[in-house]
Amino acid sequence: MTERTEKPYDDIPGTFVFDADRSREGYHLNMFCISLRLADNRATFGADEGAYLDRYPMTPAQRQAVLDRDWMELLRLGGNIYYTSKLAANDGITFQELAAKMTGVPNEEYRDMMLQGGRPIEGNRYKSEWEKT
Template identity: 50%
Template sequence: MEDIPGTRVFTAARARQGYHLNQFAMSLMKPENRERWKADEAAYLEHWQLTPEQKAAVLARDYNALLDLGGNIYFLSKVFSTDGLSFLQAVSTMTGVSVEDYSAMMNAGGRSPVGQRSKKEAR
């Protein structure tokens, strides 16, 4: 499953790795937690058992790194929605293209599978 370029499958191992990260993200469903988060992000993160890499990625809003560190995109959506970003805006940053280009690509049927099948098979 790790062989597909640009794809991170949320496995049981990733779920264990990202448990506290995802719990932090889900905490932002409560208005009082969002206010505490907005007031001092670093201080709010100290209440969660995140690794230094997870904390740095959260503060940098590096969603690709967060996925690699066990984050689940649906839980992480609580972070970017707290920032006022739509799902489209957030995931476009993960692809390195503009919101407009990402939207056009998705409306045209998504990313081409050509060259995206397997790293080891070079297809």
């Protein structure tokens, strides 16, 4: 696998843009996640997660992120949020709860923040802004 080249949008804090590089990197991870849309696959995965994951030639880091349910790491390693949300749904986690987990705030706080228009943009545009403060 080739190393991902740096992109101008890599400076957006807390964001992993799902671009062509991440799509290629996360192909098998995303195919695993989307497989969970079928009840038979969810049952098989639930019975033995490791054995089910053996069907997909993911990297060791991707496999561990699935087992750990490390949601942000899944995105960093090429997971598409709409695909990885299938894994969350399998665990009984709603999309709103998943977003709250990814932002590191309690679900109710996340909900209230979104109802008030989301995170303030100041200080959240670029990581380089953090270095100046």
